[in-house]
Amino acid sequence: MQRHFDVDLEALRSTLLEMGGIAEDMIGHAVKVLTERDESFADQVQEMEKRVNALHIEIDDRCLKLIALHQPAAGDLRLIAAAIKINSDLERIGDQAVNIAETATYLCHLPRIKLGDIPRMVELAAGMTKDSLDAFSRRDVELAREVIGRDDEEDQLKSETFNELLALMQSDASTIQRAMDIILIARNLERIADHATNIAEDVIFMVLGKDIRHGAERRESPEAAQQ
Template identity: 50%
Template sequence: MEELQRRLLEMGGLVEAAIHGSVQALAQRDGEAARQVLESEERINRMEMENDSLTIGLLSRAGTDAGGLRLLVAAIKINHDLERMGDLAANIARRALTLMEEPPVKPLIDIPRMAQLAERMVGQSLDAFVQRDAALARAVLADDDEVDGLRDSIYQELARFMQEEPGTVPRALNLLFVARNLERIADHATNIAEDVLFLVEGIDVRHTG
């Protein structure tokens, strides 16, 4: 059980680094960072499979109490969320590699902010998992709205660019995908926070507005 938790956190660390690297690749046009993210994606995928079989092994063991079962169920979900975040970070890294080949559409302001926020949410959701901290998990849930707001303003801004200057459309579309990926990373962080609440308080906060 402890081993599982340790592995989830280690995987979380990889995912955090991947997200950070992908945004760095994008903002600073750092091809090396992007390639590292793509490499770590494979490791993350491997870890997901290993964690899954570990969890299934633990599940089939008799005599697990209610708290233990909750942890295992949460672990399955967190494992999946982390793996998806790794994929999304890899997507961002790929877009960053494409964008590097062309001059920037505009100075990036909102995307790094959004990335910072998403990164913080991922970190906090994992910290909440470590410390079984319901308050921290709730803070992550609250941040999600801000990410959604940022995504909307990025959409509008990019739409304006595309209308004014059709030459920027392919690049703007790539940025749009990046924003979408970041927003989905934030969603997965929210999922983890919800799992933590389920783990700590045994309540289900999904789909309650």
Template identity: 40%
Template sequence: MDITTDTHSTHISQQFNQELEEIRTHLLAMGGLVEKQVGDAVFALVEGDSHIAEQVRKNDKSVNDMQLAIDEECTHILARRQPTASDLRLVLAVIRATADLERIGDEAQKIARLALDLVEEGAAPRGYIETRHIGNQVRHMVQDALNAFARFDTQMALKVLQEDQTVDLEYRSATRSLVTFMMEDPRAISRVLSIMWVLRALERIGDHANNLAEYVIYLVKGMDVRHTTPEDIEASLEQREAASRSSSHHDADDS
């Protein structure tokens, strides 16, 4: 059964309804902090702002603490409520999503650390335009994936999966350009390598946002779409939608 924003408010136990809503709310709060971490880390790097970079590094503990707290809430629900069907999918999706959000937080902290190194060494001669651009893309991917989670929106989740392919292409293009530049100017190798590590971290953030979007589709449709292309996922979603419309049409005729 597909789920909607109303699905998890239909239990006889009001307490169970509240517990399910709380883990979703806490996940989205953690996601909001992580998304800010990504934006701040990229800003700190591009602007050479060591104060913001330090703040990102300090906030990483808050991200980790939120993951532990949400995992504990989910464990209690599994033990006490023994959820089934869409309720179980929600709890499992939240557990998986918090793990990816924590990893995004780690990548943001890594970018902040590299930003601090570059402030000390002197800015790299290349790569900041690409960093800002790809940084904005992956931050929006995280934001869209979280919005899809909040709204049970598979179309928005699919959009994130498609955006990840674009990020991968742009990452490879930027990396090739920077390698060529280092060959032409060996004096810049150390600082440009730092930018390449930043771009790698951003590409990994895109991968984790991609995972978040996959969990939304699993949550709403019950489909495990890992290792499946966005094109195949889109086709499967369209088939399901057509089958659902056909079933509704037949039910209306029968009545």
């Protein structure tokens, strides 16, 4: 039976994906400020953040209305619960992109510094964000699990970046300001990857009704967690 409710749920899904698309663009633009040393991209990031913030409120509002008016259950309820959480993660991804753009704008006015693993961290964080949203769109549990698996590499790269830049600051005090900024950006990228991981976990909950956060799946069934 065709339900009117499905039209509302589809609208929620597409609004969330629209927000996700903007958040992805914000990451890309923020990184360009750093790599292309072009401050105009930072202005675009600021503009996009306004739209993300508006969608953040709009999506929460839609979810509350759907819960209040339809009392959803089962898969419908899990979709709405996931949407509320993904909405929050996307807004935070947007915030991290704004932070990167602001730090990179400052760096534009200083001599260049070696970026080390930052390009790989960008590739990972942006890829994880994109794939987590694809997993949401396609209800793809395998892809969501794959996204979660990539988070360890991002954490590792962040630690390596910290160590490399610490060594650089110790050997050349003139790099301290710039190295500190790169460390901040590495941290922003690592946070983006964490939010993408959260989104992937929410996708698994939405599709399977299984809460795998904080190693719940490993504790419950080590074999299943490895699959």
